[in-house]
Amino acid sequence: MSYGPYGEEERYTISGIRFSLLSPREIREMAKVTVIRADIYESDGSPIMGGLRDPHFGAIEPGERCPVCGNLRQDCPGHFGKIDLARPVMLPHLGEHIYRLLQATCRNCGRILIPNDKAAYMLQVYRRLKERWPVLADIFAEEVAKGASSTTECPHCGTKQYKLRLVKPYYLYEVREEGEVRLTPSEIRERLERIPDDDAELLGWDPKSSRPEWAVLTVLPVPPLSVRPSITTESSQRAEDDLTHALVEIVRQNERLKNFIASSAPESMIEEAWNTLQNVIAAYIDNELPNIYQLSHRGRKQLKTIAQRLKGKEGRLRGNLNGKRVNFSSRTVISPDPLISINEVGVPVEVAKILTVPMVVTPYNIEDARRYVLNGPYKWPGATVVYKKRENVKIDLRYQRNLRQLAESLEPGDIVERHLIDGDIVLFNRQPSLHRMSIMAHRVRVMPGRTFRLNLLVCAPYNADFDGDEMNLHVPRLDEARAEAEELLLVEKHILTPRYGGPIIGGRQDYISGAYLLTVKTTLLDINKVRELLRGVSDASVELPEPAILRPRPLWTGKQFISMFLPKGFNFRGRAKINAGDLKCDSEDCFYDSYVVVSDGRLLEGVLDKNTIGAEQPESLLHYLVLERGSEEGRRFLDTVFRAFIKMLELKGFTVSLSDVLVPAETMKRIKSMVANAKNDVIDLIRQYNEGTLEIIPGRTPEESLELRIIQRLQRLRDEAGKTAIDYMDVFNNAFIMARTGARGSDINITQMAAMLGQQTVRGRRITRGFRTRTLPHFKPGDLSPEARGFVAGNFRDGLSPHEVFFHAAGGREGLVDTAVKTSQSGYMQRRLINALQDLYVAYDGTVRDSENNIIQFRYGEDGIDPQKTYHGRAVNIDRIIEEVKNVTGGGAGA
């Protein structure tokens, strides 16, 4: 759909681009001016005719009329000029191509160094290959060239052939008997001219598009001014584009060479000027070529010439064509709001007043449209621009006095650029955009404040937190784009990830603790608590069941509360995260309540924790719910019950304190003695090593064996110490609850707080570096004992000794360095993967094809299944289906 002011011009579609070298004739034909003067402006500031700002390059000043096409600057496409070179000059990047061509052809007659009949046959093969397997054709041409290059005598004219030597980028030497002779560009050009079309083709060139001799320039095209605009600074000083600077240098050197030739200067001077011209032209094309003198500003800054404009991340291709800057986008800090839906995003009013959506006025929305126009650009919800269809004018409301009159004059067909309002679809993104869930569609909720607000549950797919993260927001403006965003990109469509077939959105941290506390057996809720929780959920459509306990007062269990939100007919059976260690149960009716049973939408047994409602937990309750009941039902679950989890924490209060990691003196004493034992063991190992009786691990040196043994022993020590400390903790210990439910932290974290940090390592080894034979001057040289090599017996509760702090920092730094190195490496790998795989798609026949219609797979993934819709990779969970069938049709023997 196209709107009047947004481009109703005739549209053409590119069908192809052919690449070729410009022939001298083409260059001459398209040139509207020949540059012969190295100066740009006359003393009065007007451009010099025949200089690099000659008006024939095209109109660029406002109001200027182009002397070539007669257009004003907005319609003048700009025109090329030329520089007639006094002597031919090589195109720098084609040195190797030319070298290959000359090696394979006769220095006298220009024919390929292969006998006629053989060459003819090879050409036939080459052409056939080119049709079907262009890559093979290239390899074939290379082989042909290699073969021809080794011939020493021309099979056509019998001339003896010399070897050539290429000095990059473009110097060619012929190795004759009398020594090496440099070939001048003129000689090279003459030789290239002699190569017949067929021979050039067999050597990989396409002479129809690019004759080999065109690789040696006789005339240089000069791009129009629109390609190299000059800029005027505030102090009305002119600054020319880098390309213009480079071209000035070319003209200067060309004129110098011309003069030398005209005045028949000594050959050596001409040669020198010629080489300089060659170098300057090479630098104009690519200022980063090896072995050339680089062009630079007076201030030594390198000039950015043609190649530099195209190359690299910020170059034309990657920076302006593959990625573009866009309008209708916004960026600000993000902050959490657990009370909005996961499908929503909170947008500051200030932002909503700037980002706009085109709204076509119809009889159905004309009242709204009038209201927006009446509000104007500064009052939300308003509008910024009105396009009147009948008058075909765009009216900027900022400069519009009489908004009332304009609002009245609206009629169907007009277009109003209205502010963003609640319910609009926008795209939300956080970099690095590593997977498709990094850009999702949200519905707008305009709110006060200056930050974007998002539901905590969508932190997982964006990998976002709120320590200052910023995110981007884009407004799709066309109906197709908005429809596509809503149908395909909406957050709820991405609860399940295609990476492994499981939910990527789900509970984390407090949601898990809250879920556990709500569903644990000890939680009983009176009517006030239930009301409070339901207020948090703000979903009144549920029906309160009969309370589990009636006297002395009605009390509901947390499980009953959850059950109100589970869909009828939903079943689940599985282990909770806490189902480990002492709380292990292998079947239902678990004493520790660690085996979850949901039957017909009622949570009968078990606590909810990471394994059932957590993010990135495949085959969990949440996963089955979203997969089998659809994303909308899944979203409803996340938007309701999960709020109750948070509310539960508010009601109950949840924190960690020193008392959570306090361990009785008795236990600490036991840990101390364990440390002593381990140290003795290590000393014993060192003794064995010194005596040479240490059992050596095959394939390892004695030193390595010793280190491995010590690390193993100390690892065991920490595990045992941790277990001793954790065993003491009760089930109401908050740190323990967090670790066991999977909310945050693990047994190791508790161990480090309550018992000991354990061995610190750098690159998987104990810490050895620092001084020559010791880590710190606190130890004796050559000391291999645990404490001298980074073993930390202290814990975070009691604090560390100075040398322990040092070792801990050394170990911690490794992690930081690792992350820094890793991100760049994995980023590059992903760029390559994406570039290689981006064209692959599933065709209508179920095959996977690339952009050339080659079949990569006959059936996607061998079974044609979309991983996003799987049970952790499996298309169908037959056990669940059998279970379902039993319940639905009833009458099964076991029911």
Next chain:
Amino acid sequence: MPKRSRREPRNEQGIELGEKLKAKLEAAKSMLPPKLYEELYEKISKGTDLTMEQKIEAVERTVRRYVESMVQPGEPVGVTAAQSIGEPGTQMTLRTFHYAGLMEFDVTLGLPRLIEIVDAKHEPSTPLMRIYLEDKYANDLEKAKEIARSIEYTTIGNVINSVDYTLGDRTLVVRLDPEMMEDRGVTVDMVVEALERLKLGDVEKGEENTVLLHVSESVLPDESLTDLRAYEDIKNKIIKGYVKGIKGIRRAVIQERTDDKTGKREYVIVAEGSNLSEVMKIDGVDITRIDTNNIYEIAETLGIEAARNAIIREIMDVLQNSGLDVDIRHVMLVADLMTWTGKVRQIGRLGVVGEKPSVLARAAFEVTVNQLYEAAVKGEEERFAGVTESIIAGLPPRVGTGIVLLSLGVNALKSPSQLSQAEGAQQ
């Protein structure tokens, strides 16, 4: 056909239902992947507590679920795969780890190994072979030792302490290291033979673990008798002299393994270094299970399909070792893209991307300027078929919703009445 449960009455209706189930299963067989069908068949047959109707329902639901889970046409599976493998890259370790239960070697794992695989490097930075023995030798430690010793690439330098010489004297003294010889299974005779193979001169067993080498005049002419370099050259030749083993195998260690499923125990030789084609020739080696992490070797000796499977397995191993969960379908797609031409191609400039027919896609990836020159010389044409090119030209990419070429002619529906007519016609 599953057996009817005992409770099922033997009547007309039962038989009819049985026929129906049979038909349903038959239909399911043609639709479902064999593995899934087998699972369904087995579970239906075993499900004695299911009624006929329930069984039929289960089959129907299975088929329905399968169909519902199929990929939709246009799905950009390539990008999804690339993201699914690339995204967890940030969570991977950067370090070389010891394999679980393999203290003997360092093995490259994590991100570096993953990069190595998609790079299609000719040799892994830590090549490793797992050599299983034929059933009859599976528990034969002696045989395992014999093979392990015989494949370890051993040079004279590995089993000697020093080579001593005096300037002017043609006789060099090679001092053997009995401990190393024992370890590597080398006898003095083998060293003598190895020295003879070098054709440097006459060899003679000396006293106390020494071997004497009388260098011939052709190797060490009289005028070189004072030349230290000539002696050193000879010494280096001796040190590099081949005794036994297979090129590329640096070390071999024997491990005892227990199969998780069958509980069968056997000896496995784990070798540092890899040379698949040579090791396969050794008697007693089970060539059906032999294994290496060198993908090129697999492609050369066993063919491209084997290489494809090796890529899949290697990538899945790396991901699993890092504790990352990635669907195998993504990995299969990468492996197929790397191998479908019949050669193992790198994911990158020198492989898959470099061989794309689109000039702009190649130029936008790496070495922009050279790509453009190359294109000019060859007179290449850009057809705007792929994603990058389409974006550059402002065209909708032909993946995802972009594969739909059918559109409604807006001009065909000029007035609201025509619109409602069109709606009416649909019904």
